[in-house]
Amino acid sequence: MPQPSYTRGRQDKPLLTLTIGQAFDATVARHGEREALVVRHQGVRYSWRELAAEVDVHARALMALGVEVGERVGIWAPNCAQWCILQLAAAKVGAILVNINPAYRVGELEYVLRQSGCRWLVCADAFKTSDYHAMVQELVPELASHGVAELASERLPDLRGVISLAAEPPAGFLPWAALAGHAGQVEVAACEARQQGLQFDQPVNIQYTSGTTGAPKGATLSHYNILNNGYLVGQSLGLTERDRMVIPVPLYHCFGMVMANLGCITHGSAMVYPNDAFDAELTLRAVAEEHASILYGVPTMFIAMLDHPLRSRLDLSSLRSGIMAGATCPIEVMRKVIEQMHMAQVQIAYGMTETSPVSLQTGPDDELELRVTTVGRTQPQLETKLVDGDGRIVARGETGELCTRGYSVMLGYWDNLQATHDAIDPAGWMHTGDLAVMDDAGYVRIVGRNKDMIIRGGENIYPRELEEFFHTHPAVAEAQVVGIPCSKYGEEVVAWIRLRPGHSATAEELQQWCKVRLAHFKTPRHFRFVDEFPMTVTGKVQKFRMREISVEELGG
Known part of the structure; x- marks a missing residue:
């Protein structure tokens, strides 16, 4: 009988049964005089x-x-x-x-x-x-x-x-x-x-994710959810009070406030904010001047730092590890990060806001190929399974939807029981919507999405939300949104627009209209005006065909 695509993470790392405040107070008691927070653009240094x-x-x-x-x-x-x-x-x-x-x-x-x-x-x-x-x-x-x-x-x-x-x-x-x-x-x-x-199991945080049905949903997370996730991500990195972590990723996102802040707080490591938002030069200077040992970022950030002319003139030898997440990392980028930025133990993490966020992670000693072709193995105290359309676990090597169960699964979507019910099944499994393959050693490779979600520079964008948004424009009769590959951001947004009879609009006008009403990362880079969309014989829009046409015309 073939081995099923199910794994359970290590159970030898006990979970913390503390509130965030209690964990913080314990770190203060242990490491009170050590440096805790450095905010370089504000000139702030706190023990x-x-x-x-x-x-x-x-x-x-x-x-x-x-x-x-x-x-x-x-x-x-x-x-x-x-x-x-x-x-x-x-x-x-x-x-x-x-x-x-x-x-x-x-x-x-x-x-x-x-x-x-x-x-x-x-x-x-x-x-x-x-x-x-x-x-x-x-x-x-x-x-x-x-x-x-x-x-x-x-x-x-x-x-x-x-x-x-x-x-x-x-x-x-x-x-x-x-x-x-x-x-x-x-x-x-x-x-x-x-x-x-x-x-410790009370709610402490709400993070909004773009909604597949137009309205964003508030993932409600407890102290137990996010404190333990930050703690165990930090454990994988081997964090101690001697580490100094440079944090160029946004704090409003789990990457910043959980994996970075709470990862540091639970291990006594110093938090270093190089700027209010990512800047390649300021991040590199922070690493060199603060003698940082850990650096976080999405692949586009690492690419920008590798390409910056200042990098080769700065001493980055204090670095040993970090995390790259948010999108797939090209093998050449990973190789350069290891060789040119001294991050021999850099790890890949995978997850979603609804799972606090990390559910799979590579290890410090994993081979380079595993770090660029997989998202690692199941995190401690969690379970992973891959299922088919009927909810049955698929065999190793077969494609299935990735599901996560355990301490990290959110309490639910704030004031949205239906959405919670749709995402978390009666057995407690969070359905991610990502399609994956698990190998015999338990490493998971993401191969696609069974939702239409676009990931641009680590930001999740749901086409349905944008499509409904475009319908509020007086000239737009119908909109369909797809993502196409992009070497810089992973994906770019393309909007296919059918205008109302007697109305007109240009790409520049729609782009400007978006910019004053939408977060910048959601604004489509490209527009294609059409009289009709590719359809199946039963009248369903063929997004895969729209994607193919967009790639042919725009490259990618």
Whole structure:
């Protein structure tokens, strides 16, 4: 009988039964004077003890603002010290942190705040082409006329107030610098009692994933989910208090806040943010000047660093390992990372937000070929199986949908029982939608997707969401969206558009229309205007044929 495509990860690594606050406090007690957080673009350096002081005062301030256990606090900002402080402070008081993509526009922001029922929003003033203050004021014009914690918004009735990271924000915003001043209203003992009353399996984080049915879904994750995932990813890397990790990946994503921040926090490793967003030169300088041993990134980041003229002039010899995730890595890129960036033990990780995120990972000693052709083996304390269309486990070497079960599977989609039911089966298996093959040694190779999801530069894009979005344009009768290969980002978005009779629109007009309403990574790079779409005899759109035609015309 052929061996089934099922594996169970190592069971000798016990899971942590702590809240994030408890794990953080334990690290502070062990390594208090060691460096914990370096934020180079802000000129910030904290020891573990200094970081704890910031976290504790802001935890008390949140309580003073009336934040209760289970209430949602949104964070809409690029990488910065305040992001890390809020992540830990919110966890200590039992709040649920809602990660908001810094690239979101007004409509996306409104949806996330409303769907999650956010009570408070913490936001930057601006980032790249986004004016966060202006977008918040558009959504909540009442903000300027209300006192602290007294907001009454027509469009966002749950929202109590907005905290700005700017030194002097417009009227109505509570400056972050003034937030700590509210801590005196809450006794230290009251904050400690709040933390002691929390359970490790309570929700602590909501991360929105693009929705296959148009609306993003909020993956709800517990302390147990994400603390253990960060811990076990770090275990695979061999993290210790002597490691220094450079983190150019975004904190709003699991890669940053879980695999990086929580991976470091559970092992006492220093967190180094080179900039508010990825910059190849600043990342390379951070590695060299901070004597970093660990570096994270998606393949496009590593390609940019390898190609940067400064790289060969910097001493990167302190590096030993790191993680590359988010997309498949070409073998030549992996070889150069190992040879030219000294990352002999670099690992590949695979997962999804709904699984906290990592479910499979290569090991430090895996052969190069395994690190570029597979996503590794099942992580400790998890199970993996590959199933056919009937839900039956396929034999090794056969293609099936990858499913994950164990501690990392989310609690569910926030306030969306149907979507949760569709994603997690009655036996507790999370269905990823990815098609994979498992070999005799248990290594898994991703071969495709049974959903139409596009992965561009590590960001998941669901065509259905974009197609429904295009239908709100007055000139668009119908839209179909596909992805085509791209050497820089992995995939690029192509929109096929059928215009309404008597209407006109150019690619440039639609692109500009998208840019002011969508996160930049979702905006299609290419447009193709058609009178009809390739169809089957039964009238179904042939996306595979659209993809083939797009590749023929545009390359890829």
